[in-house]
Each structure stands twice: as C-alpha cells, then as structure tokens.
Amino acid sequence: MTAPSILRGVFAPTLTPLKEDLSPDADRWIAHCKRLLDDGCHGLVPFGTTSEANSFGVEERMDMLEMLVDAGVSPGRLMPGTGLCALPETVRLTSHAVELGCAGVLMLPPFYYKDVSDEGLFCSIAEVIERVGDERLRIYLYHIPPIAQVGYSIGLIERLVSAYPDVVVGIKDSSGDWNNLHNILTNFPGFATFTGSERFLLQTLRLGGAGTITAMANVVPRTLRQLYDNWESENAQALQADVDRFREALAGYSPIPALKTIVAFRQSDPGWRTVRPPLVEFDDEQSQDVLEKCGLCGES
Amino acid sequence: MTAPSILRGVFAPTLTPLKEDLSPDADRWIAHCKRLLDDGCHGLVPFGTTSEANSFGVEERMDMLEMLVDAGVSPGRLMPGTGLCALPETVRLTSHAVELGCAGVLMLPPFYYKDVSDEGLFCSIAEVIERVGDERLRIYLYHIPPIAQVGYSIGLIERLVSAYPDVVVGIKDSSGDWNNLHNILTNFPGFATFTGSERFLLQTLRLGGAGTITAMANVVPRTLRQLYDNWESENAQALQADVDRFREALAGYSPIPALKTIVAFRQSDPGWRTVRPPLVEFDDEQSQDVLEKCGLCGES
Numbered sequence: 158m159t160a161p162s163i164l165r166g167v168f169a170p171t172l173t174p175l176k177e178d179l180s181p182d183a184d185r186w187i188a189h190c191k192r193l194l195d196d197g198c199h200g201l202v203p204f205g206t207t208s209e210a211n212s213f214g215v216e217e218r219m220d221m222l223e224m225l226v227d228a229g230v231s232p233g234r235l236m237p238g239t240g241l242c243a244l245p246e247t248v249r250l251t252s253h254a255v256e257l258g259c260a261g262v263l264m265l266p267p268f269y270y271k272d273v274s275d276e277g278l279f280c281s282i283a284e285v286i287e288r289v290g291d292e293r294l295r296i297y298l299y300h301i302p303p304i305a306q307v308g309y310s311i312g313l314i315e316r317l318v319s320a321y322p323d324v325v326v327g328i329k330d331s332s333g334d335w336n337n338l339h340n341i342l343t344n345f346p347g348f349a350t351f352t353g354s355e356r357f358l359l360q361t362l363r364l365g366g367a368g369t370i371t372a373m374a375n376v377v378p379r380t381l382r383q384l385y386d387n388w389e390s391e392n393a394q395a396l397q398a399d400v401d402r403f404r405e406a407l408a409g410y411s412p413i414p415a416l417k418t419i420v421a422f423r424q425s426d427p428g429w430r431t432v433r434p435p436l437v438e439f440d441d442e443q444s445q446d447v448l449e450k451c452g453l454c455g456e457s
Numbered sequence: 458m459t460a461p462s463i464l465r466g467v468f469a470p471t472l473t474p475l476k477e478d479l480s481p482d483a484d485r486w487i488a489h490c491k492r493l494l495d496d497g498c499h500g501l502v503p504f505g506t507t508s509e510a511n512s513f514g515v516e517e518r519m520d521m522l523e524m525l526v527d528a529g530v531s532p533g534r535l536m537p538g539t540g541l542c543a544l545p546e547t548v549r550l551t552s553h554a555v556e557l558g559c560a561g562v563l564m565l566p567p568f569y570y571k572d573v574s575d576e577g578l579f580c581s582i583a584e585v586i587e588r589v590g591d592e593r594l595r596i597y598l599y600h601i602p603p604i605a606q607v608g609y610s611i612g613l614i615e616r617l618v619s620a621y622p623d624v625v626v627g628i629k630d631s632s633g634d635w636n637n638l639h640n641i642l643t644n645f646p647g648f649a650t651f652t653g654s655e656r657f658l659l660q661t662l663r664l665g666g667a668g669t670i671t672a673m674a675n676v677v678p679r680t681l682r683q684l685y686d687n688w689e690s691e692n693a694q695a696l697q698a699d700v701d702r703f704r705e706a707l708a709g710y711s712p713i714p715a716l717k718t719i720v721a722f723r724q725s726d727p728g729w730r731t732v733r734p735p736l737v738e739f740d741d742e743q744s745q746d747v748l749e750k751c752g753l754c755g756e757s
Contacts (some may be wrong), residue, residue, distance in 0.1 A: 159470060179544070179584070204551045206569075211542040211567075211569035211570075212543055212544060212570075213544075213545070214543045214544075214545040214546045214549075215515075215543075216545075217543075217545065217547070231599040242542075243511060243512055243513055243514045243515075243517075244512060244513075244734065245513075245514040245517065245735060246514045246515070249510070249514075251752055254623065256641070264737065265540060267511075267512065267734070267735045268510070268529055268569065268605065269511035269604065269605075270511075270512075270735055270736065271603070271604055272608075272677075273735040273736065273737075274735075274737055275738050277734050277735035277736055277737045278734075278735050280734035280737070281735045283687070283736040284479070284734055303571070304570065304571055304607060305569075306570065306571075307735075332524060336495075385502065407654035433544060433546065433575040434567070434577050434578075434581040435566065435570055435574075435577035435578050435580070435581045435607075436570065436573065436577055437573075437574055437577045437580070438578050449554075
C-alpha cells in the first residue's frame, strides 16, 4: 500500500442521523455522506463533534465506518475522529480506521482530566502511535478547547511533529481564536492546518493552510467549495461573506440540533431532527424559527 | 434477589495500579482493595476519578470488576463508576455492575458536550435507567464539575428523584463547594449524600449525610473511619482536624500521582507509582518531596 496523501480542502464533520430508538441510521447517513461529496466536499470527517461522536460507542462507530466504505465511499476521502479518553479505545478506533484505508484520523486528546501537562498529552499520543504501529497512520490533531477543555499548545504540536514528522501531519483548530490559528499557520508552514471555523477560511488559505473542517459543510458545501476554489480571485472576499451569512443566521442556536433541523427540512424527513442525549432535539417552534432565520422556508 | 441497601460510610475510589505496559495490575489492585476494607473502609468505588477510570476501556473495567468479586470482595460493598459519554457504553457498564450484584453505581453525566441543558441530562440518565431495566439498579449521581465540567443541578436532582425515587438514591458531591453540598443535604433529606471532599465530612454527617467518597481514603482510611464512627463525640472536631492534616500536606500536588507515590512507599513497591497518560508519574525528587510533606519518610 502506498502512503496516504496529505488531505486538503473542504471537509464535513458529518451529522449522524438516528432512528427512533436513537441508534445511528446507516442508510440515511450514507445518503447524506454521498450527497456532501457530490455537492463539493473534498472529504468527510465521520465522528467529529458535530457527528455527536462521543455519544456513540466504539462498536457503533466501527460498524458505521465499515458500512460507509462498503457503500462505495473511498476511504481516501475519510478522516474519522478516533480520539477518546481511554487509551486502548483510541488505539482500537485508530487501528480500525487505518486498516480500512482511511487517509487520516482526527484525534482529540484524552479529555476527561483537566489541567494535564503537555508531557502527559505527548505521552498519550505517542502511546497511540506506537501501539497502532502502522506506517500508513496519519494523524490530524483536533484542537477544540471550548468543548474538550484540553488542547494542543504550540509547544506540544512542535514536540509531536519533531518526534513523528511522518505521522502527525496536520491539525483542525477549533479554538475559535484567530491568534492561535495564525500562530499555527506561521509556525508550521508544512503542516496541513484546517480551520474549524469557516469564518477564517479565506485567511487560512492565504497563509498556506489546508482548508476547513466545519459543521457548516453539512448544509452549505457548495458555498464553501466556491470559496475554496476561488480564494485567489478578486471575488474571494465576497465569497467569504456568502459563507459567513449562514453562520450568522445560526448564531445563538445550539448548532447540532439546528443543522439537523435544516437537513430534515431539505430532505422532507422530520426524523432527521432526532439527536442523542445529552443534546435535545428542536421542537416545532424552534425548528420554524431557525429555518426562517436561514431564509430556508421558501427554499424547496 | 433482595433490593440492595442504601450505602453509607467511608468509601475509597480505589487507585488502580499498573503493570509496566500500562495495563491494570489485578493482583496488586485486589490486594489494595482488601487492605482498604480491612483498614476501615465501608466500601469501595472502583473506577472513580482517582482510579483513572476514564483512561481505561470498557472491557478493562469489566474484567477488573469481575476479578475483584471473584477474589472474594462482596459486591454489596461496591459502587463502581459507570458513567461515560456514550450512552450504550454507560448502559453496558451499568448492567454489568448490576448483574454482578453491586450495591450501587456512581454515575458521571455524559461529559463531552458542555453547556448542555438539564432536560438533556435528564434524558441521558432516564435512557440509562430504562435500558438497564433492572429493579436492583441503584444510582449515586457523580457531581464533579471541576473535572467533568458538566454536573447535576439541584433542579435536575429533584427531577431525577421524582421520576425514579427507588433508583436515584444518592449523590457524591465533589464540587468542593460547601454551599452546594449544604443545599443538597437540606433539600434532599432522604438522599444518600456523600461528600467528595473529606474536609466536609463532619458537617455532612451532622446534616444527616451518608458519608464520604474521597481519594484520601486510599491512604488514611483509619483516620476517616475514626471520624465517621465518632462524629457525635466531643472529640469529633479534633478527629476532623486529623483528617484535614493529610489533605493540607498534599495541597499543590497532582493528587493521583501523589497518592500512588504514598502507596508505593508504604508497600515498598516503586511500580505502584506508574500512572496512565495523560497523567504523569512523579520523578524521584517529587516523590521524596511529597513523602516528606506527609511526614511519611520515617513511617515504615
């Protein structure tokens, strides 16, 4: 097998539709994944934060990923989330993704203990790499301190890249902090840096970044792709403004139920609204409200 | 089978010793558990925060618990931690504990998503109860906002107790906030309320609380038991002061490596110091330092 290429572009952390019994609905999910690729996404991140990944068990996640590949989605376009709190389970999910041929994995640090040291986090990731022990492994670090509370500092990234230059190849920065993203882009020019907020997509590309992995790609993939393909054009700023409009409309809403509501509306499939606890599905009034804010009521 | 009794007393969230390969060491662990019971603990909480629970996989946790019961520790004295982020895994661990005959389980709320609503957390716990579907299930809520960041508000406790009065029977409050603990003790007089900090043990018992589940029980079980048994005596305040002395000595140290260092010293077994990443084992200098602070160097 050849080494996977470094990923670039617009990636969707795919929403996970559920059946009434709260189990993941593979059929609706695979259809959604294929639609996103048809609509311009370069690739997918099954089991990111937007996917409610941490609300699913290890077996559920592995089963779903296998079904997606079996359904014909190229693993070369997949970067599944595989970072958990428990070392052996992170190793299990990561090995499974590599064996399926996934181009990369998106790795949360272990996130239960807070105020852990960079040394402890370095050892965590190093243990995963050594235990997986597969030269095809490509890790994209997942930095999302607003939710995980534990993240990758610049010093830690440096140490990981120095120790494992062929394995630790990129990052998704969901800090929401331009200064942090800017620091990563300028300190690690060869790194595949994805912005977790599409607000910074144009700036990220201008500084040589790899693209974006954003929840919004579930609902505005074409708009994001337009910007990605034309970031060097005169139009770029206007395309960024198109992208921004959607996030502004969603401001103040819990993002996962809001995005599921939008997909439910477009697919005329109210079951798409279901979320797994501890998230809470939007009621009819909230759904109507978010659709109006997004200017979607007259869309279909 | 008869219904389990409501638990009371001094409980140790047992430290988990590791082998060199970072796997849990069942032999050392069982010996430690039995020692704690011999030394005065009323019961044990395998796989609490102090146990590095969330750094272990579901299989590791189930295997260890079975070995402990097989080794002769009565499940009637056990309240294993079973709350994870992923609903099916919380159900699996909880069912397993109930089937083993454990008197209760200590349940973290799902802790990945932050700022979740009480409604979402209620649904999470309700789903677990319905899916386990066993009338022997007794849940002790685990409120530890400094680490989990997600916790049980007074309103949520009220709702859970109203909906499941025979199942949701107690709480461990590790908020470190006396006002919160006081609110729980006064709002829910029939509830088995354990303080997560032994600093509040005397006050908790005076207000009718159930006892304490504290990391310190791994190292000063007798002192804690003394206070528990004599809280109504003239001596009680002095006994509380004895208890407090140990925590004060440990102030500023990362608690899990510090406690493992103390057990390693007492057992003349340096391997006891090992922790699983993201935690970091104390080096010789830190170890020496913590032992001196605790006045332990001349102990054995």
